[in-house]
Amino acid sequence: MQIPLSEPSWLRGLPSPFYNESHFRFQRACRAFLDKNLHRDALDWERAGDVPADLFATFAKANFVLPALPSPLPVEWLRRLGINEMPGGVPIEKWDTIHCMIYSDEMNRSGLAGPGGAITAGMAYGVPPLLHYGSRELQEKFVPDLLLGKTRSCIAVTEPDAGSDVAGITTTAEKSDCGQFYIINGAKKWITNGIMADYATMAVRTGGQGSGAKGMSLMVVPLKNTPGVVCRRLKVGGSVTSGTTYIELDNVRVPVFNLIGREGEGMRYIMQNFNHERMFFGVGIVRQARVALSSAFEYCLHREAFGKPLINLPVVRHRLAKCAAMLESHTAWMELTVYQLANMTKADADTQLGGFVALCKANAGMVLDECARCAVLLFGGKGYTRSGQGEIIESIYREVPGARIPGGSEDVFKRMC
Known part of the structure; x- marks a missing residue:
């Protein structure tokens, strides 16, 4: 069945x-x-x-x-x-x-x-x-x-003091006296795959501090075996295996050849990269919610309490039904949004769907929060234990903040939309 x-x-x-x-x-x-x-x-x-x-x-x-x-x-x-x-x-x-x-x-x-x-x-x-x-x-x-797959990349935008406020990054890239290199100084934080990557597609400030979005650029920055680059793995609450990384950059010399596109256009490139990033991320979040809720449903079909299966208790059915409505309605919205992305040019989608894709990703995190919490409560002590029957539920619930914050935090999305 x-x-x-x-x-x-x-x-x-x-x-x-x-x-x-x-x-x-x-x-x-x-x-x-x-x-x-x-x-x-x-x-x-x-x-x-x-x-x-x-x-x-x-x-x-x-x-x-x-x-x-x-x-x-x-x-x-x-x-x-x-x-x-x-x-x-x-x-x-x-x-x-x-x-x-x-x-x-x-x-x-x-x-x-x-x-x-x-x-x-x-x-x-x-x-x-x-x-x-x-x-x-x-x-x-x-x-x-x-x-x-012979080499690997990562995206490096977020900094210790600049997350969803992308225009607030302070990592600088100043041209050397000879004009052949950018000298990069600063730090990037919470960079997924950073510890595994050969290169970072990195947001840097080429226009000087205080230049805002107009002073940002993107460039390919070598990470492995590069003088001045130090990468260390961060211990985060969930998604441990994804390689969340802190990157320190101390007078790192990068050829001007590695500039992506035009200097000062980095903010535009980053924003136009977000539709795919947020769609891809949001879809995975919804599958996590589905795993949590269906696992809880299966558990309640077999677990007995007070002389009957948990599924026969009205309060249990109410919890499952509430989350099922959220999950299925969000899935329908997500499929429609993806269909629209598939049938529009990138230029049109960037301008017309950016806000909706961001909101869809934000809502996915809220759906996961509800479904994972429901599963923890129905599994009881098993859902709070890092081993045994409820281990996957405990793991999913620990990943909820990692769904609601990265890629642009939920509250920022709702303000923007």
Whole structure:
């Protein structure tokens, strides 16, 4: 018997206008690969605090990192590298945002964001600005190895004193006297995949302090074995395996060649990168909520108290029904938003959907909070214990702040919208 709420309606056999055969094909390929290579060990890895060193290479070899990229894919680059199809036999030119949504959903089906994030965050958020705004010469240097998984990237915007207020960053990039280098000083904090990455797509201030958004630029900053760069892993409450990192930069010399696009345009590039980042992140959050709620439903079907299964108690059914309504209504909104992204140009989506995508991501975090809290309460002491039957619920609930804060905090989103 399929546990109620364990899958979105389109995977329960109900009709939907959004999905075609290629979406179903890709979903089946994802499920088979991820069950074998990610989900069966995800909780063990999260418990241990890291994923295997060769996991990324396993995904890259099977082209299972590329689905984290936004649609449309960089078709010309992929063909040059001998890649003509995505997993499931989807032609690269037919790839759309719905395929990407399916990938994010399946990557989080263990209920944990960390193991999947250890694979996807750099490709999803760090590589796109290079593809969209980097010069041809800059792309020639970095893109082939990034797409093949030979090197890794991350996005580095947030700082100790500047998170959702992106224009408040203080990391400086000043040109050397010879004019051939930027000298970078500052710090980046809470950088997902930073400890694993060879490069950071980094937001820096080239216009001097006080220049606001107009003084920001983006550039490719080498991390590994780079003089002046110190990366240390941060101990955060959840998503331990995703490699959250603090990056210190002390007189780091970066060639001016590594500038992405034009100097002073960094804020615009970052904002236009957000639709994909927030969509991809938000979809994974909703799958975590689904895992929490369906696990609680399954537990209540079998757990007996006061001489009857918990599911027979009205208060239990009320809790489950309230969260089910939130989860299913948000899923419908999310699917519609992704469909709109898939059927609009990037330029139109950036201007017309930015606020709605941000709000959808913010609401996903609130849905997760409700569903995870419901599951903890219904599991009781088991849901508060880092082992045993309720361990996954305890882990998901610990990840709620990591869903509601990164990518732009919830309260900032609601103010903006």
